[in-house]
Every structure is written in C-alpha cells, then in structure tokens.
Amino acid sequence: MTDNPGRWSDPPLLVLSSLAGGAKHGYAMVADVEAMTGVHLGPGTLYGALARLEEQGLIEPLPAEGRRRPYRITAAGSRALETQLETIRGVAETGLSRLRASRGLA
Amino acid sequence: MLVAGYPEAWRERYRAEMLALLDDDPPGARALASLVAGALDAHLRPRSPWRSGASAPARLRLSVGAIFAGWIAVSLAGAGFQKTIEERPFMASAARHPLLTVGRDVILAGAALGAIAIAIGGLPLLWQALRRAAAELDLRLAWLLLLPPASLLALLAASVALVRLGPARGSGFPAAWVLAAGLPWLLAVFAFALVCALAPRAALRRLRPAYAALRRAFVAGLALVVAMCMVSAGLLVYTLALLAQAPALAGQPSGPVGASVGTMLATQCALAALASAAALTSAMRARDFARPT
Numbered sequence: 034m035t036d037n038p039g040r041w042s043d044p045p046l047l048v049l050s051s052l053a054g055g056a057k058h059g060y061a062m063v064a065d066v067e068a069m070t071g072v073h074l075g076p077g078t079l080y081g082a083l084a085r086l087e088e089q090g091l092i093e094p095l096p097a098e099g100r101r102r103p104y105r106i107t108a109a110g111s112r113a114l115e116t117q118l119e120t121i122r123g124v125a126e127t128g129l130s131r132l133r134a135s136r137g138l139a
Numbered sequence: 140m141l142v143a144g145y146p147e148a149w150r151e152r153y154r155a156e157m158l159a160l161l162d163d164d165p166p167g168a169r170a171l172a173s174l175v176a177g178a179l180d181a182h183l184r185p186r187s188p189w190r191s192g193a194s195a196p197a198r199l200r201l202s203v204g205a206i207f208a209g210w211i212a213v214s215l216a217g218a219g220f221q222k223t224i225e226e227r228p229f230m231a232s233a234a235r236h237p238l239l240t241v242g243r244d245v246i247l248a249g250a251a252l253g254a255i256a257i258a259i260g261g262l263p264l265l266w267q268a269l270r271r272a273a274a275e276l277d278l279r280l281a282w283l284l285l286l287p288p289a290s291l292l293a294l295l296a297a298s299v300a301l302v303r304l305g306p307a308r309g310s311g312f313p314a315a316w317v318l319a320a321g322l323p324w325l326l327a328v329f330a331f332a333l334v335c336a337l338a339p340r341a342a343l344r345r346l347r348p349a350y351a352a353l354r355r356a357f358v359a360g361l362a363l364v365v366a367m368c369m370v371s372a373g374l375l376v377y378t379l380a381l382l383a384q385a386p387a388l389a390g391q392p393s394g395p396v397g398a399s400v401g402t403m404l405a406t407q408c409a410l411a412a413l414a415s416a417a418a419l420t421s422a423m424r425a426r427d428f429a430r431p432t
Contacts, residue, residue, distance in 0.1 A: 075166075075177075076164070077173035077174040077176050077180075078173050083153075084181075102155075
C-alpha cells in the first residue's frame with residue numbers, strides 16, 4: 034500500500050482534498066472539485082480514483098443513502114494528503130521565490 | 140447501458156451509485172470517453188474493493204472459461220502449424236536442424252500436457268453437465284453440450300466434400316477454387332473454433348458447478364496455461380529456426396519457406412502467443428479465489 038495519492042492534478046488527490054472538507058457522495062465531490070480547481074471529473078475518472086483510494090485505505094465508504102453512497106477520508110488519507118500538500122507547497126514556495134528573484138535580477 | 144462495459148464484479152459494487160451520479164450530472168461526450176477509459180482501466184487493473192466483493196465461484200467460472208477458450212485458439216494455431224509443416228521439405232528440414240526437433244517436441248509435450256489437464260479438469264464438469272441435462276431435461280444445457288460435436292461433424296462433412304470435389308492431388312489449387320471453397324472452409328474452421336470456445340463457457344454459466352469442482356478445474360486450467368505457453372514457445376522456436384536456416388534447409392536454394400508459408404507461421408505464432416497471454420492474465424487475476432480459506 035502506498036500513501037502517496039499522486040501529483041497535484043491527479044484525480045485521487047483532488048478527491049482527497051474534497052473529502053478533507055467532509056464526507057460526500059459522487060456528485061457532491063464532482064461539484065466541489067470543479068468549484069475548487071475548475072476541473073470537472075468525469076464519472077469513469079471519479080470512480081477509478083475512488084476505487085484506488087479505497088484500495089489504499091485512504092478513504093472509506095459510508096452506508097448508502099438511497100442510491101448515493103458517501104465516502105469519507107480516513108486518518109491515513111488525512112496524513113497522506115497533508116504530506117502531499119506540504120510537498121506541493123514547498124515546491125510552490127521555492128518556485129515562486131526563485132521567480133521573484135530572477136525578476137528582481139532582470 | 141452506460142456502465143455495461145465495466146466488469147461484472149465492478150458493476151455489483153459501484154453500479155447504483157454511478158447511475159445516481161449520471162442522473163445528477165448527465166453525461167456529455169467527455170463523460171462518455173471517461174466511462175470508456177474507466178471501464179478499460181477496471182478490466183486491466185482490477186482493484187481489491189470491488190474485486191473482493193465478487194463471488195469466488197463466479198470468478199473461477201469466468202477464468203476457467205477464458206482459459207479453455209485460449210486453449211481452443213492455441214489448438215487452432217497448432218493444427219494450422221501441423222498442416223503447414225506436414226509437407227516433405229519440412230520433414231527433411233526437421234531431420235537436419237536440432238532446434239526444429241526441439242521446437243516440435245516441446246509442442247508435442249505441451250499438447251500432451253494440455254490433453255491431460257482437460258481430462259482432469261474438464262471431464263468431471265462435462266459428466267456433471269450431462270447428468271444435469273438428462274435429470275432435469277434442461278434442453279438449453281443439452282444444446283450447449285451438443286453444439287461443439289455437432290459443429291465438428293458438420294466441419295468434417297464439409298471437408299470430405301471439398302476434398303472429393305476439389306482438384307486432383309498434386310495439381311495445385313486454382314485461384315477460383317480457393318476463393319469459392321477454400322476461404323469459406325477457412326471461415327467455417329474459425330466458426331467451429333468459436334463454437335468450441337463459447338459453448339462450454341455458456342454451459343458452465345448455466346451449470347453453475349460447486350466451488351470445489353470449479354477449483355479443481357481451475358487448478359487443471361493452470362496446467363493448461365503451462366501447456367499453452369509450451370506450445371507457443373515451441374511454435375516460436377520452430378518458426379525462428381526455420382526462418383533463420385531456410386536457405387540451408389531441405390536441399391533447396393530457398394529452403395521450404397516461401398512468403399505465404401512464412402506469413403502463416405507468423406500468424407500461428409502470434410495467435411498462440413496472444414491466446415496464451417490472455418489465459419495467463421485471466422489465471423493470475425483469479426488465483427486468489429482458488430486459495431483455500
């Protein structure tokens with residue numbers, strides 16, 4: 034089992050980021066990710082990500098509400114998401130500071 | 140319909156919630172592409188959350204059917220190969236090159252192992268199906284069991300008729316005769332192979348054997364996969380040795396291999412290799428379901 038949910042634009046990471054705000058079912062996740070990033074997850078992409086995350090133990094299904102089944106992030110999923118977001122933040126801060134420095138030099 | 144391309148076990152696990160999502164977010168062209176890609180991914184990389192929800196007998200039944208279908212394809216390639224090399228120049232070549240002998244012996248050993256595996260794994264299921272069909276007057280099951288031998292009889296009858304009506308032996312095959320009779324006969328052979336591959340699979344689905352019987356058939360199926368790999372490897376060794384040594388073999392300047400023979404051998408190798416790979420994949424995916432708990 035890996036605790037790396039993927040690169041910043043990977044659907045699993047987007048799904049984890051969405052579930053970090055609370056349990057959601059499929060359509061709520063699609064709408065949340067779209068509002069958050071502008072990325073519209075297709076149904077095949079979403080359920081591929083859900084299956085992968087569930088297999089890795091990073092999310093877990095809750096009892097179905099009618100035909101809709103909510104999912105929530107697990108403790109392992111929270112840790113993995115935090116690690117990945119910290120890495121992304123480190124890369125972003127380093128990249129931005131270098132950009133600013135190069136502009137200052139120019 | 141939109142989720143029909145996903146594996147059965149996947150549909151059991153996610154179908155309802157995905158249909159709810161499609162109701163909430165009606166699919167456009169990109170969503171359809173996403174569904175196709177997702178279905179492909181689910182077939183290629185089955186994941187444990189939904190795979191573990193599949194019933195073990197269903198998975199073993201599917202795998203046994205797939206392995207047997209692969210064996211039929213390998214048998215078709217092997218029969219075509221045997222027909223291709225039965226001419227005198229090939230026999231003379233085989234006597235002069237040790238790799239040709241090795242290739243042929245590996246093929247024969249694979250064929251023998253395959254026959255034993257089918258006898259151990261398949262005959263008990265066939266016996267069970269025959270008893271069920273007779274005891275319950277299950278005409279559909281009986282029809283599925285009769286289809287392969289009936290197709291074989293029809294193919295043999297057509298072959299005998301073609302031999303009798305065709306050109307005299309040694310006079311070659313005129314192009315018109317090949318088009319009018321040879322190609323339809325070839326198609327009939329493929330149809331026969333298709334019937335032999337699909338009818339047992341449908342019969343298994345109708346019979347729904349007990350887990351123990353399926354597990355025994357699956358273990359025999361693993362031996363069948365080994366046999367298929369042996370036949371494929373033997374075909375490849377024989378073909379490569381033949382192609383590499385063609386000019387020196389059979390006492391002929393060009394050896395026994397012309398363009399059409401080379402194409403046929405390459406096609407037979409490719410068919411056997413693909414069928415073996417598909418059967419091996421199916422067996423590897425289902426192996427967890429055959430382990431004692």
